[in-house]
Amino acid sequence: MASSAVPDPSSTRSAAGPVAARVRDPGELVAVVPVLLGFHPRDSLVVIGTGGVSGRRIGLTLRVDLPPPEDTALVCRAAADSILAGDPTGAAVIVLGGGPSLPRSDVAEAMSAALAAIGVEVHSTIWARDTAEGAPWACYDACGCTGSLPDPAATPVAAAAVSAGQVIYPDRSELTRQVAPAGPQRLRRRDALLDRAVDVALEGADPGAPPDPGQPAVHVAALESAFDAAASGRLVVDDDMVVGLTAALRMPAVRDVALAACNGSRAAAAEQLWAALTRETPDPEAAEPATLLAVAALLRGDGALANVALDRAQQAWPGHRFSMVLGEAVTRGLAPEQLRRWLREGAAPELQAPHGHPEDARPERLRAVSPRRGAR
Numbered sequence: 001m002a003s004s005a006v007p008d009p010s011s012t013r014s015a016a017g018p019v020a021a022r023v024r025d026p027g028e029l030v031a032v033v034p035v036l037l038g039f040h041p042r043d044s045l046v047v048i049g050t051g052g053v054s055g056r057r058i059g060l061t062l063r064v065d066l067p068p069p070e071d072t073a074l075v076c077r078a079a080a081d082s083i084l085a086g087d088p089t090g091a092a093v094i095v096l097g098g099g100p101s102l103p104r105s106d107v108a109e110a111m112s113a114a115l116a117a118i119g120v121e122v123h124s125t126i127w128a129r130d131t132a133e134g135a136p137w138a139c140y141d142a143c144g145c146t147g148s149l150p151d152p153a154a155t156p157v158a159a160a161a162v163s164a165g166q167v168i169y170p171d172r173s174e175l176t177r178q179v180a181p182a183g184p185q186r187l188r189r190r191d192a193l194l195d196r197a198v199d200v201a202l203e204g205a206d207p208g209a210p211p212d213p214g215q216p217a218v219h220v221a222a223l224e225s226a227f228d229a230a231a232s233g234r235l236v237v238d239d240d241m242v243v244g245l246t247a248a249l250r251m252p253a254v255r256d257v258a259l260a261a262c263n264g265s266r267a268a269a270a271e272q273l274w275a276a277l278t279r280e281t282p283d284p285e286a287a288e289p290a291t292l293l294a295v296a297a298l299l300r301g302d303g304a305l306a307n308v309a310l311d312r313a314q315q316a317w318p319g320h321r322f323s324m325v326l327g328e329a330v331t332r333g334l335a336p337e338q339l340r341r342w343l344r345e346g347a348a349p350e351l352q353a354p355h356g357h358p359e360d361a362r363p364e365r366l367r368a369v370s371p372r373r374g375a376r
Contacts, residue, residue, distance in 0.1 A: 033094065048091070049120075066095070072106055227273060
């Protein structure tokens with residue numbers, strides 16, 4: 001979801017609530033950017049929304065690649081529209097990289113103008129070479145303030161985030177590797193096994209027979225066994241697990257169990273399982289665990305991992321509805337507590353893979369709805 005034209009939203013909230021710590025100067029503000037995003041960005045425009053009673057409480061944080069000059073106005077307007085999801089009263093604009101000594105003033109000016117046009121006051125416009133300790137920073141404002149960044153890992157905000165269990169990656173590419181597909185030979189083998197499983201199901205199916213009422217229970221048991229293995233450090237994702245859980249996650253009753261596991265005592269085990277399945281499952285079926293990984297990441301406040309997981313889901317299955325709906329909610333500023341409430345109360349059924357879209361297809365219809373196993 002991060003590109004030269006699309007902001008990459010990342011929630012600053014953890015599962016226990018917002019990270020609260022005082023930022024004392026522009027250098028410290030830049031130093032907390034990796035905590036807010038979950039990784040150290042490079043050559044980026046970062047917009048930090050602020051609000052609350054004081055007007056300086058950090059809210060939604062957006063990142064976008066530094067755009068080419070001809071696209072600057074368009075990208076800044078899109079970022080301004082996105083930051084409104086956090087209902088900010090103010091914002092800080094940070095340009096990272098782009099060259100030495102206050103480069104890309106066009107980006108700082110265009111972003112400030114776009115925010116002002118929608119009624120958001122810009123209280124800081126800052127440049128920094130990068131987010132590493134000792135990197136130079138300077139204000140674009142008339143004050144002309146300059147300095148060097150403190151150690152990002154030593155800031156109070158970083159300490160609070162680490163204590164809440166947040167992982168900060170060296171860069172976004174390291175984050176994307178968490179969901180990168182496994183070796184092509186292994187995925188091709190599993191692709192063939194999934195095709196074979198569909199063929200077997202089609203050959204043995206009785207079109208007039210009612211669904212087997214015991215089938216969901218069998219699949220739920222397989223899923224519970226996988227959670228137990230992840231929790232005890234025994235998780236091994238082999239061919240049988242991929243084929244079995246792919247079939248399981250097509251069933252609404254099993255998917256409900258999967259979603260519930262993203263919150264509560266099994267959340268860490270569930271997230272580990274979804275990440276492993278995202279890597280080890282062929283396309284397009286990888287979209288389902290990737291979206292569940294995004295749910296788990298969002299519930300503990302890791303917007304960065306959620307975004308790359310949602311990207312992976314759409315790469316695996318373009319138009320996958322579950323991940324599209326969730327991605328749109330994230331862009332609108334979906335907070336962990338809101339998602340938790342929706343899942344608990346069923347107040348947002350559209351996030352729970354509504355009936356009638358491809359993920360609800362029974363095996364005998366999979367060929368007609370899956371982008372990979374189309375009619376042959």
